[in-house]
Amino acid sequence: MSQQQTGAHLIAETLRALEVPVIFGIVGIPVIEVADACIAAGIRFISFRNEQAASYAATAYGYLTGRPGVCLVVGGPGVLHAMAGVGNSMVNTTFPLLLLAGAAPTGDSTTKGSFQQLDQVALLAPHTKLALRPPSLEQLPNAIRDAYRAAFYGRPGATYVDLPADYIQAPIPSSPSRISAVEQAPKILADPERIRAITAALAASKSPLVIIGKGAAYARAEADIRGFVDATQIPFLPTPQGKGVVPDSHPLNTSAARSATLKGADFILLIGARVNWILHFGTRFRSGAKIAQVDICAEELGRNGVDSSLSVIGDISAVLAQLREQLGGYAHPSSSPWRGAIHESSTANTRKARVKEDAVTAPGERLSYQRTFRIVEDALLQLAASPEQLVYVSEGANTMDISRSIFSIAAPRQRLDAGTYATMGVGLGYAIAAEMAYNHSPSSSSSPKRVIAIEGDSALGFSLAEIETMARYRLPIIIMVMNNGGVYHGISDDTTEFREVWEKDERRLEGTLPSTALGFETEYDVVARGLGAKGWRVETEEELKSAVEEAWKHQGPSLLNVIIRSGAGGKLSFGWLEKKEGAKL
Ligand code: ADP
Ligand code: MG
Numbered sequence: 001m002s003q004q005q006t007g008a009h010l011i012a013e014t015l016r017a018l019e020v021p022v023i024f025g026i027v028g029i030p031v032i033e034v035a036d037a038c039i040a041a042g043i044r045f046i047s048f049r050n051e052q053a054a055s056y057a058a059t060a061y062g063y064l065t066g067r068p069g070v071c072l073v074v075g076g077p078g079v080l081h082a083m084a085g086v087g088n089s090m091v092n093t094t095f096p097l098l099l100l101a102g103a104a105p106t107g108d109s110t111t112k113g114s115f116q117q118l119d120q121v122a123l124l125a126p127h128t129k130l131a132l133r134p135p136s137l138e139q140l141p142n143a144i145r146d147a148y149r150a151a152f153y154g155r156p157g158a159t160y161v162d163l164p165a166d167y168i169q170a171p172i173p174s175s176p177s178r179i180s181a182v183e184q185a186p187k188i189l190a191d192p193e194r195i196r197a198i199t200a201a202l203a204a205s206k207s208p209l210v211i212i213g214k215g216a217a218y219a220r221a222e223a224d225i226r227g228f229v230d231a232t233q234i235p236f237l238p239t240p241q242g243k244g245v246v247p248d249s250h251p252l253n254t255s256a257a258r259s260a261t262l263k264g265a266d267f268i269l270l271i272g273a274r275v276n277w278i279l280h281f282g283t284r285f286r287s288g289a290k291i292a293q294v295d296i297c298a299e300e301l302g303r304n305g306v307d308s309s310l311s312v313i314g315d316i317s318a319v320l321a322q323l324r325e326q327l328g329g330y331a332h333p334s335s336s337p338w339r340g341a342i343h344e345s346s347t348a349n350t351r352k353a354r355v356k357e358d359a360v361t362a363p364g365e366r367l368s369y370q371r372t373f374r375i376v377e378d379a380l381l382q383l384a385a386s387p388e389q390l391v392y393v394s395e396g397a398n399t400m401d402i403s404r405s406i407f408s409i410a411a412p413r414q415r416l417d418a419g420t421y422a423t424m425g426v427g428l429g430y431a432i433a434a435e436m437a438y439n440h441s442p443s444s445s446s447s448p449k450r451v452i453a454i455e456g457d458s459a460l461g462f463s464l465a466e467i468e469t470m471a472r473y474r475l476p477i478i479i480m481v482m483n484n485g486g487v488y489h490g491i492s493d494d495t496t497e498f499r500e501v502w503e504k505d506e507r508r509l510e511g512t513l514p515s516t517a518l519g520f521e522t523e524y525d526v527v528a529r530g531l532g533a534k535g536w537r538v539e540t541e542e543e544l545k546s547a548v549e550e551a552w553k554h555q556g557p558s559l560l561n562v563i564i565r566s567g568a569g570g571k572l573s574f575g576w577l578e579k580k581e582g583a584k585l
Contacts, residue, residue: 055085215272396456
C-alpha cells in the first residue's frame with residue numbers, strides 16, 4: 001500500500017543524503033508531513049514546546065558535532081520564534097544552523113493574507129549567510145544542500161530555506177536534482193611569511209600566552225593545541241567555551257590568574273577567539289603586546305584596533321603544525337619570572353576562592369553559590385566514571401559567572417553557556433542538543449556522557465516547558481536551579497525571615513516591586529514533577545548531596561530546586577563586565 005510520494009518525501013530523502021541524524025523543531029501545517037517523512041526515513045525528530053528552544057538546540061548541535069544543526073518550523077510565527085536561534089548562530093560564529101520553514105504556497109501574492117504568511121526570505125536574508133526559496137520543487141534538493149553547505153563552510157553561521165506548502169504537497173517530480181553528502185571543508189594553510197614573523201616574535205617574548213577560544217573547540221583542534229602547549233610550555237588561557245580544549249587541570253592553565261596573565265603577556269597567540277567583550281576589546285592586554293590571531297575569517301583580524309600584522313587566516317590545526325615546524329625545539333623555560341608570577345597569582349586567587357567554597361553552611365543559613373557548586377562538583381566526580389563523562393550547560397548571570405570558575409572542565413566542547421550573545425533561555429535546548437550529540441548520534445563515543453544544566457531561576461523560566469520534552473524522550477539530564485527569586489538577586493534579605501518578608505511585601509500591590517524580582521521560592525521542583533521529571537527541593541548541604549545522587553540514578557530528567565541566598569542588598573554585578581582591575585573572572 002504505497003503512498004503517493006510528495007515533496008515532503010523528497011525533503012526527507014535530501015536530508016538523509018546529507019546524513020542529517022536529527023532534526024529539532026515544532027510541527028504544524030504544512031510541515032507535519034515533512035517531519036513524518038523524515039521520521040519514516042530514519043531521521044530523529046525532537047519535538048519542542050517553543051521554536052526558540054528548538055532553534056537554540058539546533059545551533060548547539062552544530063557546534064558539538066561540527067555539522068549544521070537542522071531546525072524545522074512552521075512559517076510566520078514559527079520563523080519569528082526561530083529567529084532567536086538564527087541570531088545566536090550568527091553571533092557565536094561557531095554554531096552552524098540550517099533553518100527550514102513552511103511557507104505559504106508559491107502562487108499566493110504577499111497581500112493575499114494567507115495562513116501564517118510572511119516574506120521569510122526577505123526577513124532572514126540580512127541575518128543569515130544565505131536565505132532562499134528554491135525556484136521549483138525539482139531544484140529543492142540542491143537548494144537544501146547549498147544551504148547546508150553554506151552553514152558550515154567558511155565561518156559557520158545560519159542559513160535558511162523556504163518550504164512552500166505547494167512544494168511539500170506536490171507529487172515528487174520525475175527528475176528531481178539528486179544530491180550527495182557534503183564533504184568537510186578543505187583546510188586553509190597560513191601565509192608562511194607570517195608564520196616566520198610569529199615565530200620570531202615568540203622567540204623574543206619574555207611572557208608569552210596562548211588564548212584558546214571556542215573556535216578552537218569547534219575546529220576540533222584539541223590534540224594539536226595540547227601538543228603545542230606541551231611542546232612549547234607556553235601558559236594558556238581558555239575563554240568560557242574554550243575551556244576543556246586543554247583540560248582545566250593542566251599545569252599551564254592560567255584561568256585562576258586571568259587578570260594578571262592578560263595584563264602581563266607581551267605576546268599572545270589568539271586561537272579561535274575574537275577581541276570582543278569576552279576579551280575586553282583588548283583593553284586589558286598589555287600595551288604594545290604582540291597579538292598573533294589565528295582565525296578562519298579574514299574580516300575578523302584587526303578588530304577594535306588590535307594590530308593584526310602578525311595575524312593569519314587558516315585552520316587552527318594546520319596553522320599550529322606550521323608553527324611547530326618553524327619553532328623547532330622552542331620551549332618557554334619553566335623557571336621564567338613569567339611562570340613564577342602566574343603561579344603566585346593563581347595560588348593566591350585559588351586560596352581566596354576556596355574559602356567561599358569550603359565555608360560550611362550554618363544551620364538555618366541559606367546555601368551560597370560557591371558552596372552549592374563545590375558540593376555538586378565533588379558529588380558528581382564521585383559518581384562519574386571519569387571527569388570526561390561530565391558535560392555542563394550553564395546560564396544566568398551570577399550562576400554562569402560563578403560556576404565557570406568552580407567546575408573544572410576535562411574535555412573539549414563539554415561546557416556550553418550563554419555565549420557571545422549572552423543569550424538567556426538557551427540552557428534547556430542546549431542540554432537536549434548535548435544529550436543528542438553525545439548519547440544518540442551515530443558517531444557518539446562508546447561511553448555515555450551526563451549532561452548537567454546549571455540554571456539561574458530567571459534563565460530557566462525562558463524555556464521551562466522543555467522539561468516535558470526531556471521527559472518525553474527520557475533524556476537523563478540533571479537540571480539544577482539556583483533559586484534566589486530574582487534576576488541577579490531576589491528581594492528578601494538573608495538575615496530576615498524569608499517567607500514573612502515576601503508575604504507581607506506591599507510592593508507587589510503598590511506596583512513598586514523591583515524589576516529584578518521573581519517569585520519567592522517558586523516550586524520549580526513541583527513544576528518539574530508535573531512535566532514528567534523528578535524534582536527535589538533542596539535547602540541544606542545534605543539534601544543537596546543526596547538529590548545529586550538520586551538524580552544520577554534516574555533514567556529521565558531531574559530538577560534540583562536549590563534555594564540559595566537571595567543576595568538582596570548586594571550590588572547588581574556581572575563580573576565579566578566589571579571595569580575594576582582584578583575582578584575575578
Ligand atoms: P570565544 O567566545 O571563545 O572568545 P569567539 O566566538 O569570539 O570565541 O571566536 C571564535 C572564532 O573562531 C571566530 O572568529 C571564528 O571565525 C573562528 N573560527 C571558527 N571556526 C574556525 C576554524 N575551523 N578555524 C579557525 N577559526 C575558526
Ligand atoms: Mg536568580
